[in-house]
Amino acid sequence: xxxxxxxxxxxxxxxxxxxxxxxxxxxxxxxxxxxxxxxxxxxxxxxxxxxxxxxxxxxxxxxxxxxxxxxxxxxxxxxxxxxxxxxxxxxxxxxxxxxxxxxxxxxxxxxxxxxxxxxxxxxxxxxxxxxxxxxxxxxxxxxxxxxxxxxxxxxxxxxxxxxxxxxxxxxxxxxxxxxxxxxxxxxxxxxxxxxx
Amino acid sequence: xxxxxxxxxxxxxxxxxxxxxxxxxxxxxxxxxxxxxxxxxxxxxxxxxxxxxxxxxxxxxxxxxxxxxxxxxxxxxxxxxxxxxxxxxxxxxxxxxxxxxxxxxxxxxxxxxxxxxxxxxxxxxxxxxxxxxxxxxxxxxxxxxxxxxxxxxxxxxxxxxxxxxxxxxxxxxxxxxxxxxxxxxxxxxxxxxxxx
DNA sequence: GTCTATAAAGCGATAGAC
DNA sequence: GTCTATCGCTTTATAGAC
Numbered sequence: 001x002x003x004x005x006x007x008x009x010x011x012x013x014x015x016x017x018x019x020x021x022x023x024x025x026x027x028x029x030x031x032x033x034x035x036x037x038x039x040x041x042x043x044x045x046x047x048x049x050x051x052x053x054x055x056x057x058x059x060x061x062x063x064x065x066x067x068x069x070x071x072x073x074x075x076x077x078x079x080x081x082x083x084x085x086x087x088x089x090x091x092x093x094x095x096x097x098x099x100x101x102x103x104x105x106x107x108x109x110x111x112x113x114x115x116x117x118x119x120x121x122x123x124x125x126x127x128x129x130x131x132x133x134x135x136x137x138x139x140x141x142x143x144x145x146x147x148x149x150x151x152x153x154x155x156x157x158x159x160x161x162x163x164x165x166x167x168x169x170x171x172x173x174x175x176x177x178x179x180x181x182x183x184x185x186x187x188x189x190x191x192x193x194x195x196x
Numbered sequence: 197x198x199x200x201x202x203x204x205x206x207x208x209x210x211x212x213x214x215x216x217x218x219x220x221x222x223x224x225x226x227x228x229x230x231x232x233x234x235x236x237x238x239x240x241x242x243x244x245x246x247x248x249x250x251x252x253x254x255x256x257x258x259x260x261x262x263x264x265x266x267x268x269x270x271x272x273x274x275x276x277x278x279x280x281x282x283x284x285x286x287x288x289x290x291x292x293x294x295x296x297x298x299x300x301x302x303x304x305x306x307x308x309x310x311x312x313x314x315x316x317x318x319x320x321x322x323x324x325x326x327x328x329x330x331x332x333x334x335x336x337x338x339x340x341x342x343x344x345x346x347x348x349x350x351x352x353x354x355x356x357x358x359x360x361x362x363x364x365x366x367x368x369x370x371x372x373x374x375x376x377x378x379x380x381x382x383x384x385x386x387x388x389x390x391x392x
Numbered sequence: 393g394t395c396t397a398t399a400a401a402g403c404g405a406t407a408g409a410c
Numbered sequence: 411g412t413c414t415a416t417c418g419c420t421t422t423a424t425a426g427a428c
Contacts, residue, residue: 044393056422105316108312117223159380160364167358167361171358175330239412
């Protein structure tokens with residue numbers, strides 16, 4: 001579980017990764033400069049290149065992996081709280097919506113913006129993003145299989161669960177409204193229940 | 197309908213807008229420079245600022261509106277071909293998937309990358325993106341209402357249709373696979389049919 | 393590991409001739 | 411409307427002292 005120590009008690013490397021993840025979540029890859037990262041992480045530019053000699057590209061990959069672990073933990077927690085996968089989906093969308101609103105509609109998916117900016121142009125970053133999506137789909141698929149759904153049904157539902165969460169969160173962020181996520185939760189529950 | 201004249205027969209202004217739309221679709225807002233736009237549009241930098249004195253921001257808004265009209269036309273055509281909205285959704289996802297593959301997985305949604313990069317930082321661009329999503333939802337909602345669905349059901353389904361198309365296209369682009377869109381088409385048809 | 397200085401290149405934007 | 415030159419600034423990345 002995340003220890004959630006205050007940022008100034010973390011090691012320099014971890015502080016840089018978390019700051020990069022948050023900045024790329026809010027601004028994307030291209031708009032986030034190494035200078036801003038070093039300033040907000042309270043590290044020097046020399047330290048950034050000391051820990052990440054591959055520069056901005058290597059840093060983006062680590063940031064995406066951090067976001068991957070973060071959202072995976074969010075999914076695991078939701079699945080642990082709710083035995084029923086359909087009910088867990090409704091809870092997920094509710095929590096995503098309130099988190100988004102509480103951040104001033106700034107903190108969307110920590111992976112998607114960078115993934116889209118990198119598609120077709122930064123293969124290593126794109127691959128890290130694809131691994132994140134694949135990890136999240138696996139968590140959903142396993143939850144559905146534990147609940148008795150057939151393997152092929154669970155496989156397809158896992159795709160649609162993650163993809164609709166992505167699309168609804170993006171839509172909620174741009175519209176500054178919780179409605180798209182609330183609706184997505186109800187529709188996901190209905191779709192899952194239709195396979196029982 | 198789109199006249200699809202070759203680009204060199206278009207006026208300078210239209211050539212700049214279409215080039216910007218394509219470049220921001222593939223690379224996003226931040227990675228697309230005015231120099232690259234002017235070169236690929238076969239216009240000079242002076243012409244770009246002549247037609248768009250607001251600079252890059254104004255150009256991005258026009259590019260998003262162009263993508264808005266483009267995808268709206270795609271949806272209208274699909275709805276005209278298929279009387280049944282569920283069948284139209286399957287056709288939509290199939291066409292989106294093949295178009296994405298044929299572009300070498302480069303041409304995703306012409307609005308989304310720029311929308312995410314601008315969220316919370318470029319209000320005018322974000323608003324143009326929200327207007328595009330709203331237009332697309334309206335087209336879906338009206339199609340469903342014409343097919344006999346109740347207003348509130350059609351309203352919610354329109355959100356989920358657009359949001360799942362967005363999420364599945366993004367997922368297909370990052371994974372370089374048609375599967376997410378194919379699955380999305382089947383699930384959207386099933387969800388729509390569940391309200392009959 | 394941390395820090396400063398700086399190189400090399402690119403950016404958005406502007407000026408002004410034609 | 412088109413074109414070129416250039417300003418002022420920022421960017422990624424590196425060098426080298428400490």
